[in-house]
Amino acid sequence: MAEMPFSFYLINGLVVLVLLGLSGLVSGSEVAFFSFSHNQIKEFTASADLKEQRISRLLHHPKRLLATILILNNLINIFIVTISTFATWQIVGPQGKQGLTIVILTSAITILIIFFGEIIPKVYANHNGTAFAKLTSSLLLISYKFFKPISWFLMSVTGLIERRMEKKGYNLSVEEINQALEISVEKEEVSEEEKGILKGIVNFGTLSVKQVMKSRIDITAIDRETHFHELMNQVNKTGYSRIPIFTETVDKVDGILYIKDLLPHIGEEEDFAWQELLRPAFFVPESKKIDDLFKDFQEKQVHIAVVIDEYGGTSGLITMEDVIEEIVGEINDEFDDDSDVAYNKLDNQTFIFEGKTSLNDFCKITDSDITLFDTVKGESESLGGLVLEMNTKLPSAGEKIRFLHFVFTVVAVDQRRIKRLRVYINSDKSNVAGFED
Missing domain, CATH: 3.30.465.10 (Uridine Diphospho-n-acetylenolpyruvylglucosamine Reductase; domain 3)
Structure with a gap:
């Protein structure tokens, strides 16, 4: 075998370094592009900056972009290994200790790719997402168009496999999960309280508002026409911090009276217009799941909801405490009477x-x-x-x-x-x- 000139090895070495740099750029771009929030993407779309518009275009089809990044990154890494192996084979020759050399080469290339082609660029891109995305947007847009047939084919195959797996998939029911939980806790030192919480979490998404609410007949509500002093007497008797207020019938709830809103007006006269303190009532249907209601409570920053039936009448009342109790168990506050147990x-x-x-x-x-x-x-x-x-x-x-x-x-x-x-x-x-x- 003819000995290759030094320039051959120099060019191969430079090509490997360039490819290693490209590998780092492509790997980092994955982190950079997929770390943007929905609002940031909307800002890029409306931006006059050409690079930011390019980022927005690429993220318009995120699955195809990800497929492009993975194809490009794998091709680059394959070229790095191929060129390095070929150059090493030229140095060692067919009579050399190729086995040991290949092992050493593979280890060295793997370390280089992991550190300089994966870890370092991804850490940097995580802290400088916008700048990194702008830097790589042109490269990815060209690759996006060039690899369109391959990425389309891969996405089609992946989609077909996913659909087949979904058809053959086995969905665990809540009962089966509970049975698995029973078996698991028997093998572990789990208290009854912990076991109850775990079961509450498993069943949380299956419970409806109707299953948890306080029924209509047990609701404590006050008529809107009640005079102020009588209102204060009823408030003191109930011990509740939030009370529904209705007109004529409990089916017509006007709002919720927060007792803390009454505190500055305790000394007011009989004709005090306390109705002006009412806050809007939050109405929910009986069929609503309590996990969805919990999210609504958090978003609206309220702790009580009036439950309505299919005809619009008041069916019951549910509070944030009722929802939380489905996970952690009974919560007793200073107004709960331990002797009046259900x-x-x-x-x-x-x-x-x-x-x-x-x-x-x-x-x-x-x-x-x-x-x-x-x-x-x-x-x-x-x-x-x-x-x-x-x-x-x-x-x-x-x-x-x-x-x-x-x-x-x-x-x-x-x-x-x-x-x-x-x-x-x-x-x-x-x-x-x-x-x-």
């Missing part, structure tokens, strides 16, 4: 519940699967409503309703609703006939 636990299998207790709360307290009642609950969201659905009529005190491994005994009832229930849960779920009375 349930009493008589033993591990027997409970006394208020009829208005939500099905969701009942299942959390008794560690039951809420899906057990899907076939019988109808539109009901409370424990009393569930029993009414199963019995088809208002039961009398002492009447028992059996379902699966549950026995519901009516403790107290009035003319319109079930007020209190005794619930017995058979621990032997396979022996539903062996209930105690």
Whole structure:
């Protein structure tokens, strides 16, 4: 083999250095271009700067831009390795120790590409995104057009694979995730409180406002025509920090009275126009998911919402505290009366519940699967409503309703609703006939 002149190796070395620099520019451009916010891109679109307009054009098709960057970067790195290997082969020759030389060369090139073609340019681009994007915009625009057929082909193949995977994909249900969670926590030292929080997070996106809200019958609201001193008496009795105000009927909520807005006016006369202190009410439908409501609360910076039914009537009330409690459990403040609990636990299998207790709360307290009642609950969201659905009529005190491994005994009832229930849960779920009375 004829020995190559020194200029051959010099040119190869310079070409490798230039390609290494290009590799760094292309790698850094990926970080620079995809770090811009939506507002920044809008500014680039409206800008008179040619380079900023170029950036905006490239980001108009982000997937194609990313494909172009990856194609260009891989081609450059392939050329670096190919040229370096060829030059080394010329130096060593066919009789040399090619195996060891190739290993050393590959290690050296890999280190150079990682540091000078990846890490350093990406760190720099992360701190100087706009300048770096402007620097590489011309190169990428040319490559964007040149590699259009290849990038289109790759994007088409990728899209086809994604669609096939989606068809064959396996979506885990909430029940399956909960079962996996049960298995996981059994193997770890996890407290009941931590377990409850984890379950709350898993179920958070599946709960609707109707399942969590305080029902209409339990709402504390004040008539708009109430005189100021009577208003103050009612406010003192309730202990709430926010109270809905209505005209004629609770279906016509005019706004929300924040008690902190009343504080500067405590000494006012009877005819004080307290109605001017009302803040606009935030209305939400029963079907809204509580994770979406949580985002709305944050965006609007409110902590209470009036729940309306399909006819526009007031269905209930829900607060930020109600939503958060679905994750962290019951939150007691200074106005919560610990003695007025919605349930009493008589033993591990027997409970006394208020009829208005939500099905969701009942299942959390008794560690039951809420899906057990899907076939019988109808539109009901409370424990009393569930029993009414199963019995088809208002039961009398002492009447028992059996379902699966549950026995519901009516403790107290009035003319319109079930007020209190005794619930017995058979621990032997396979022996539903062996209930105690």
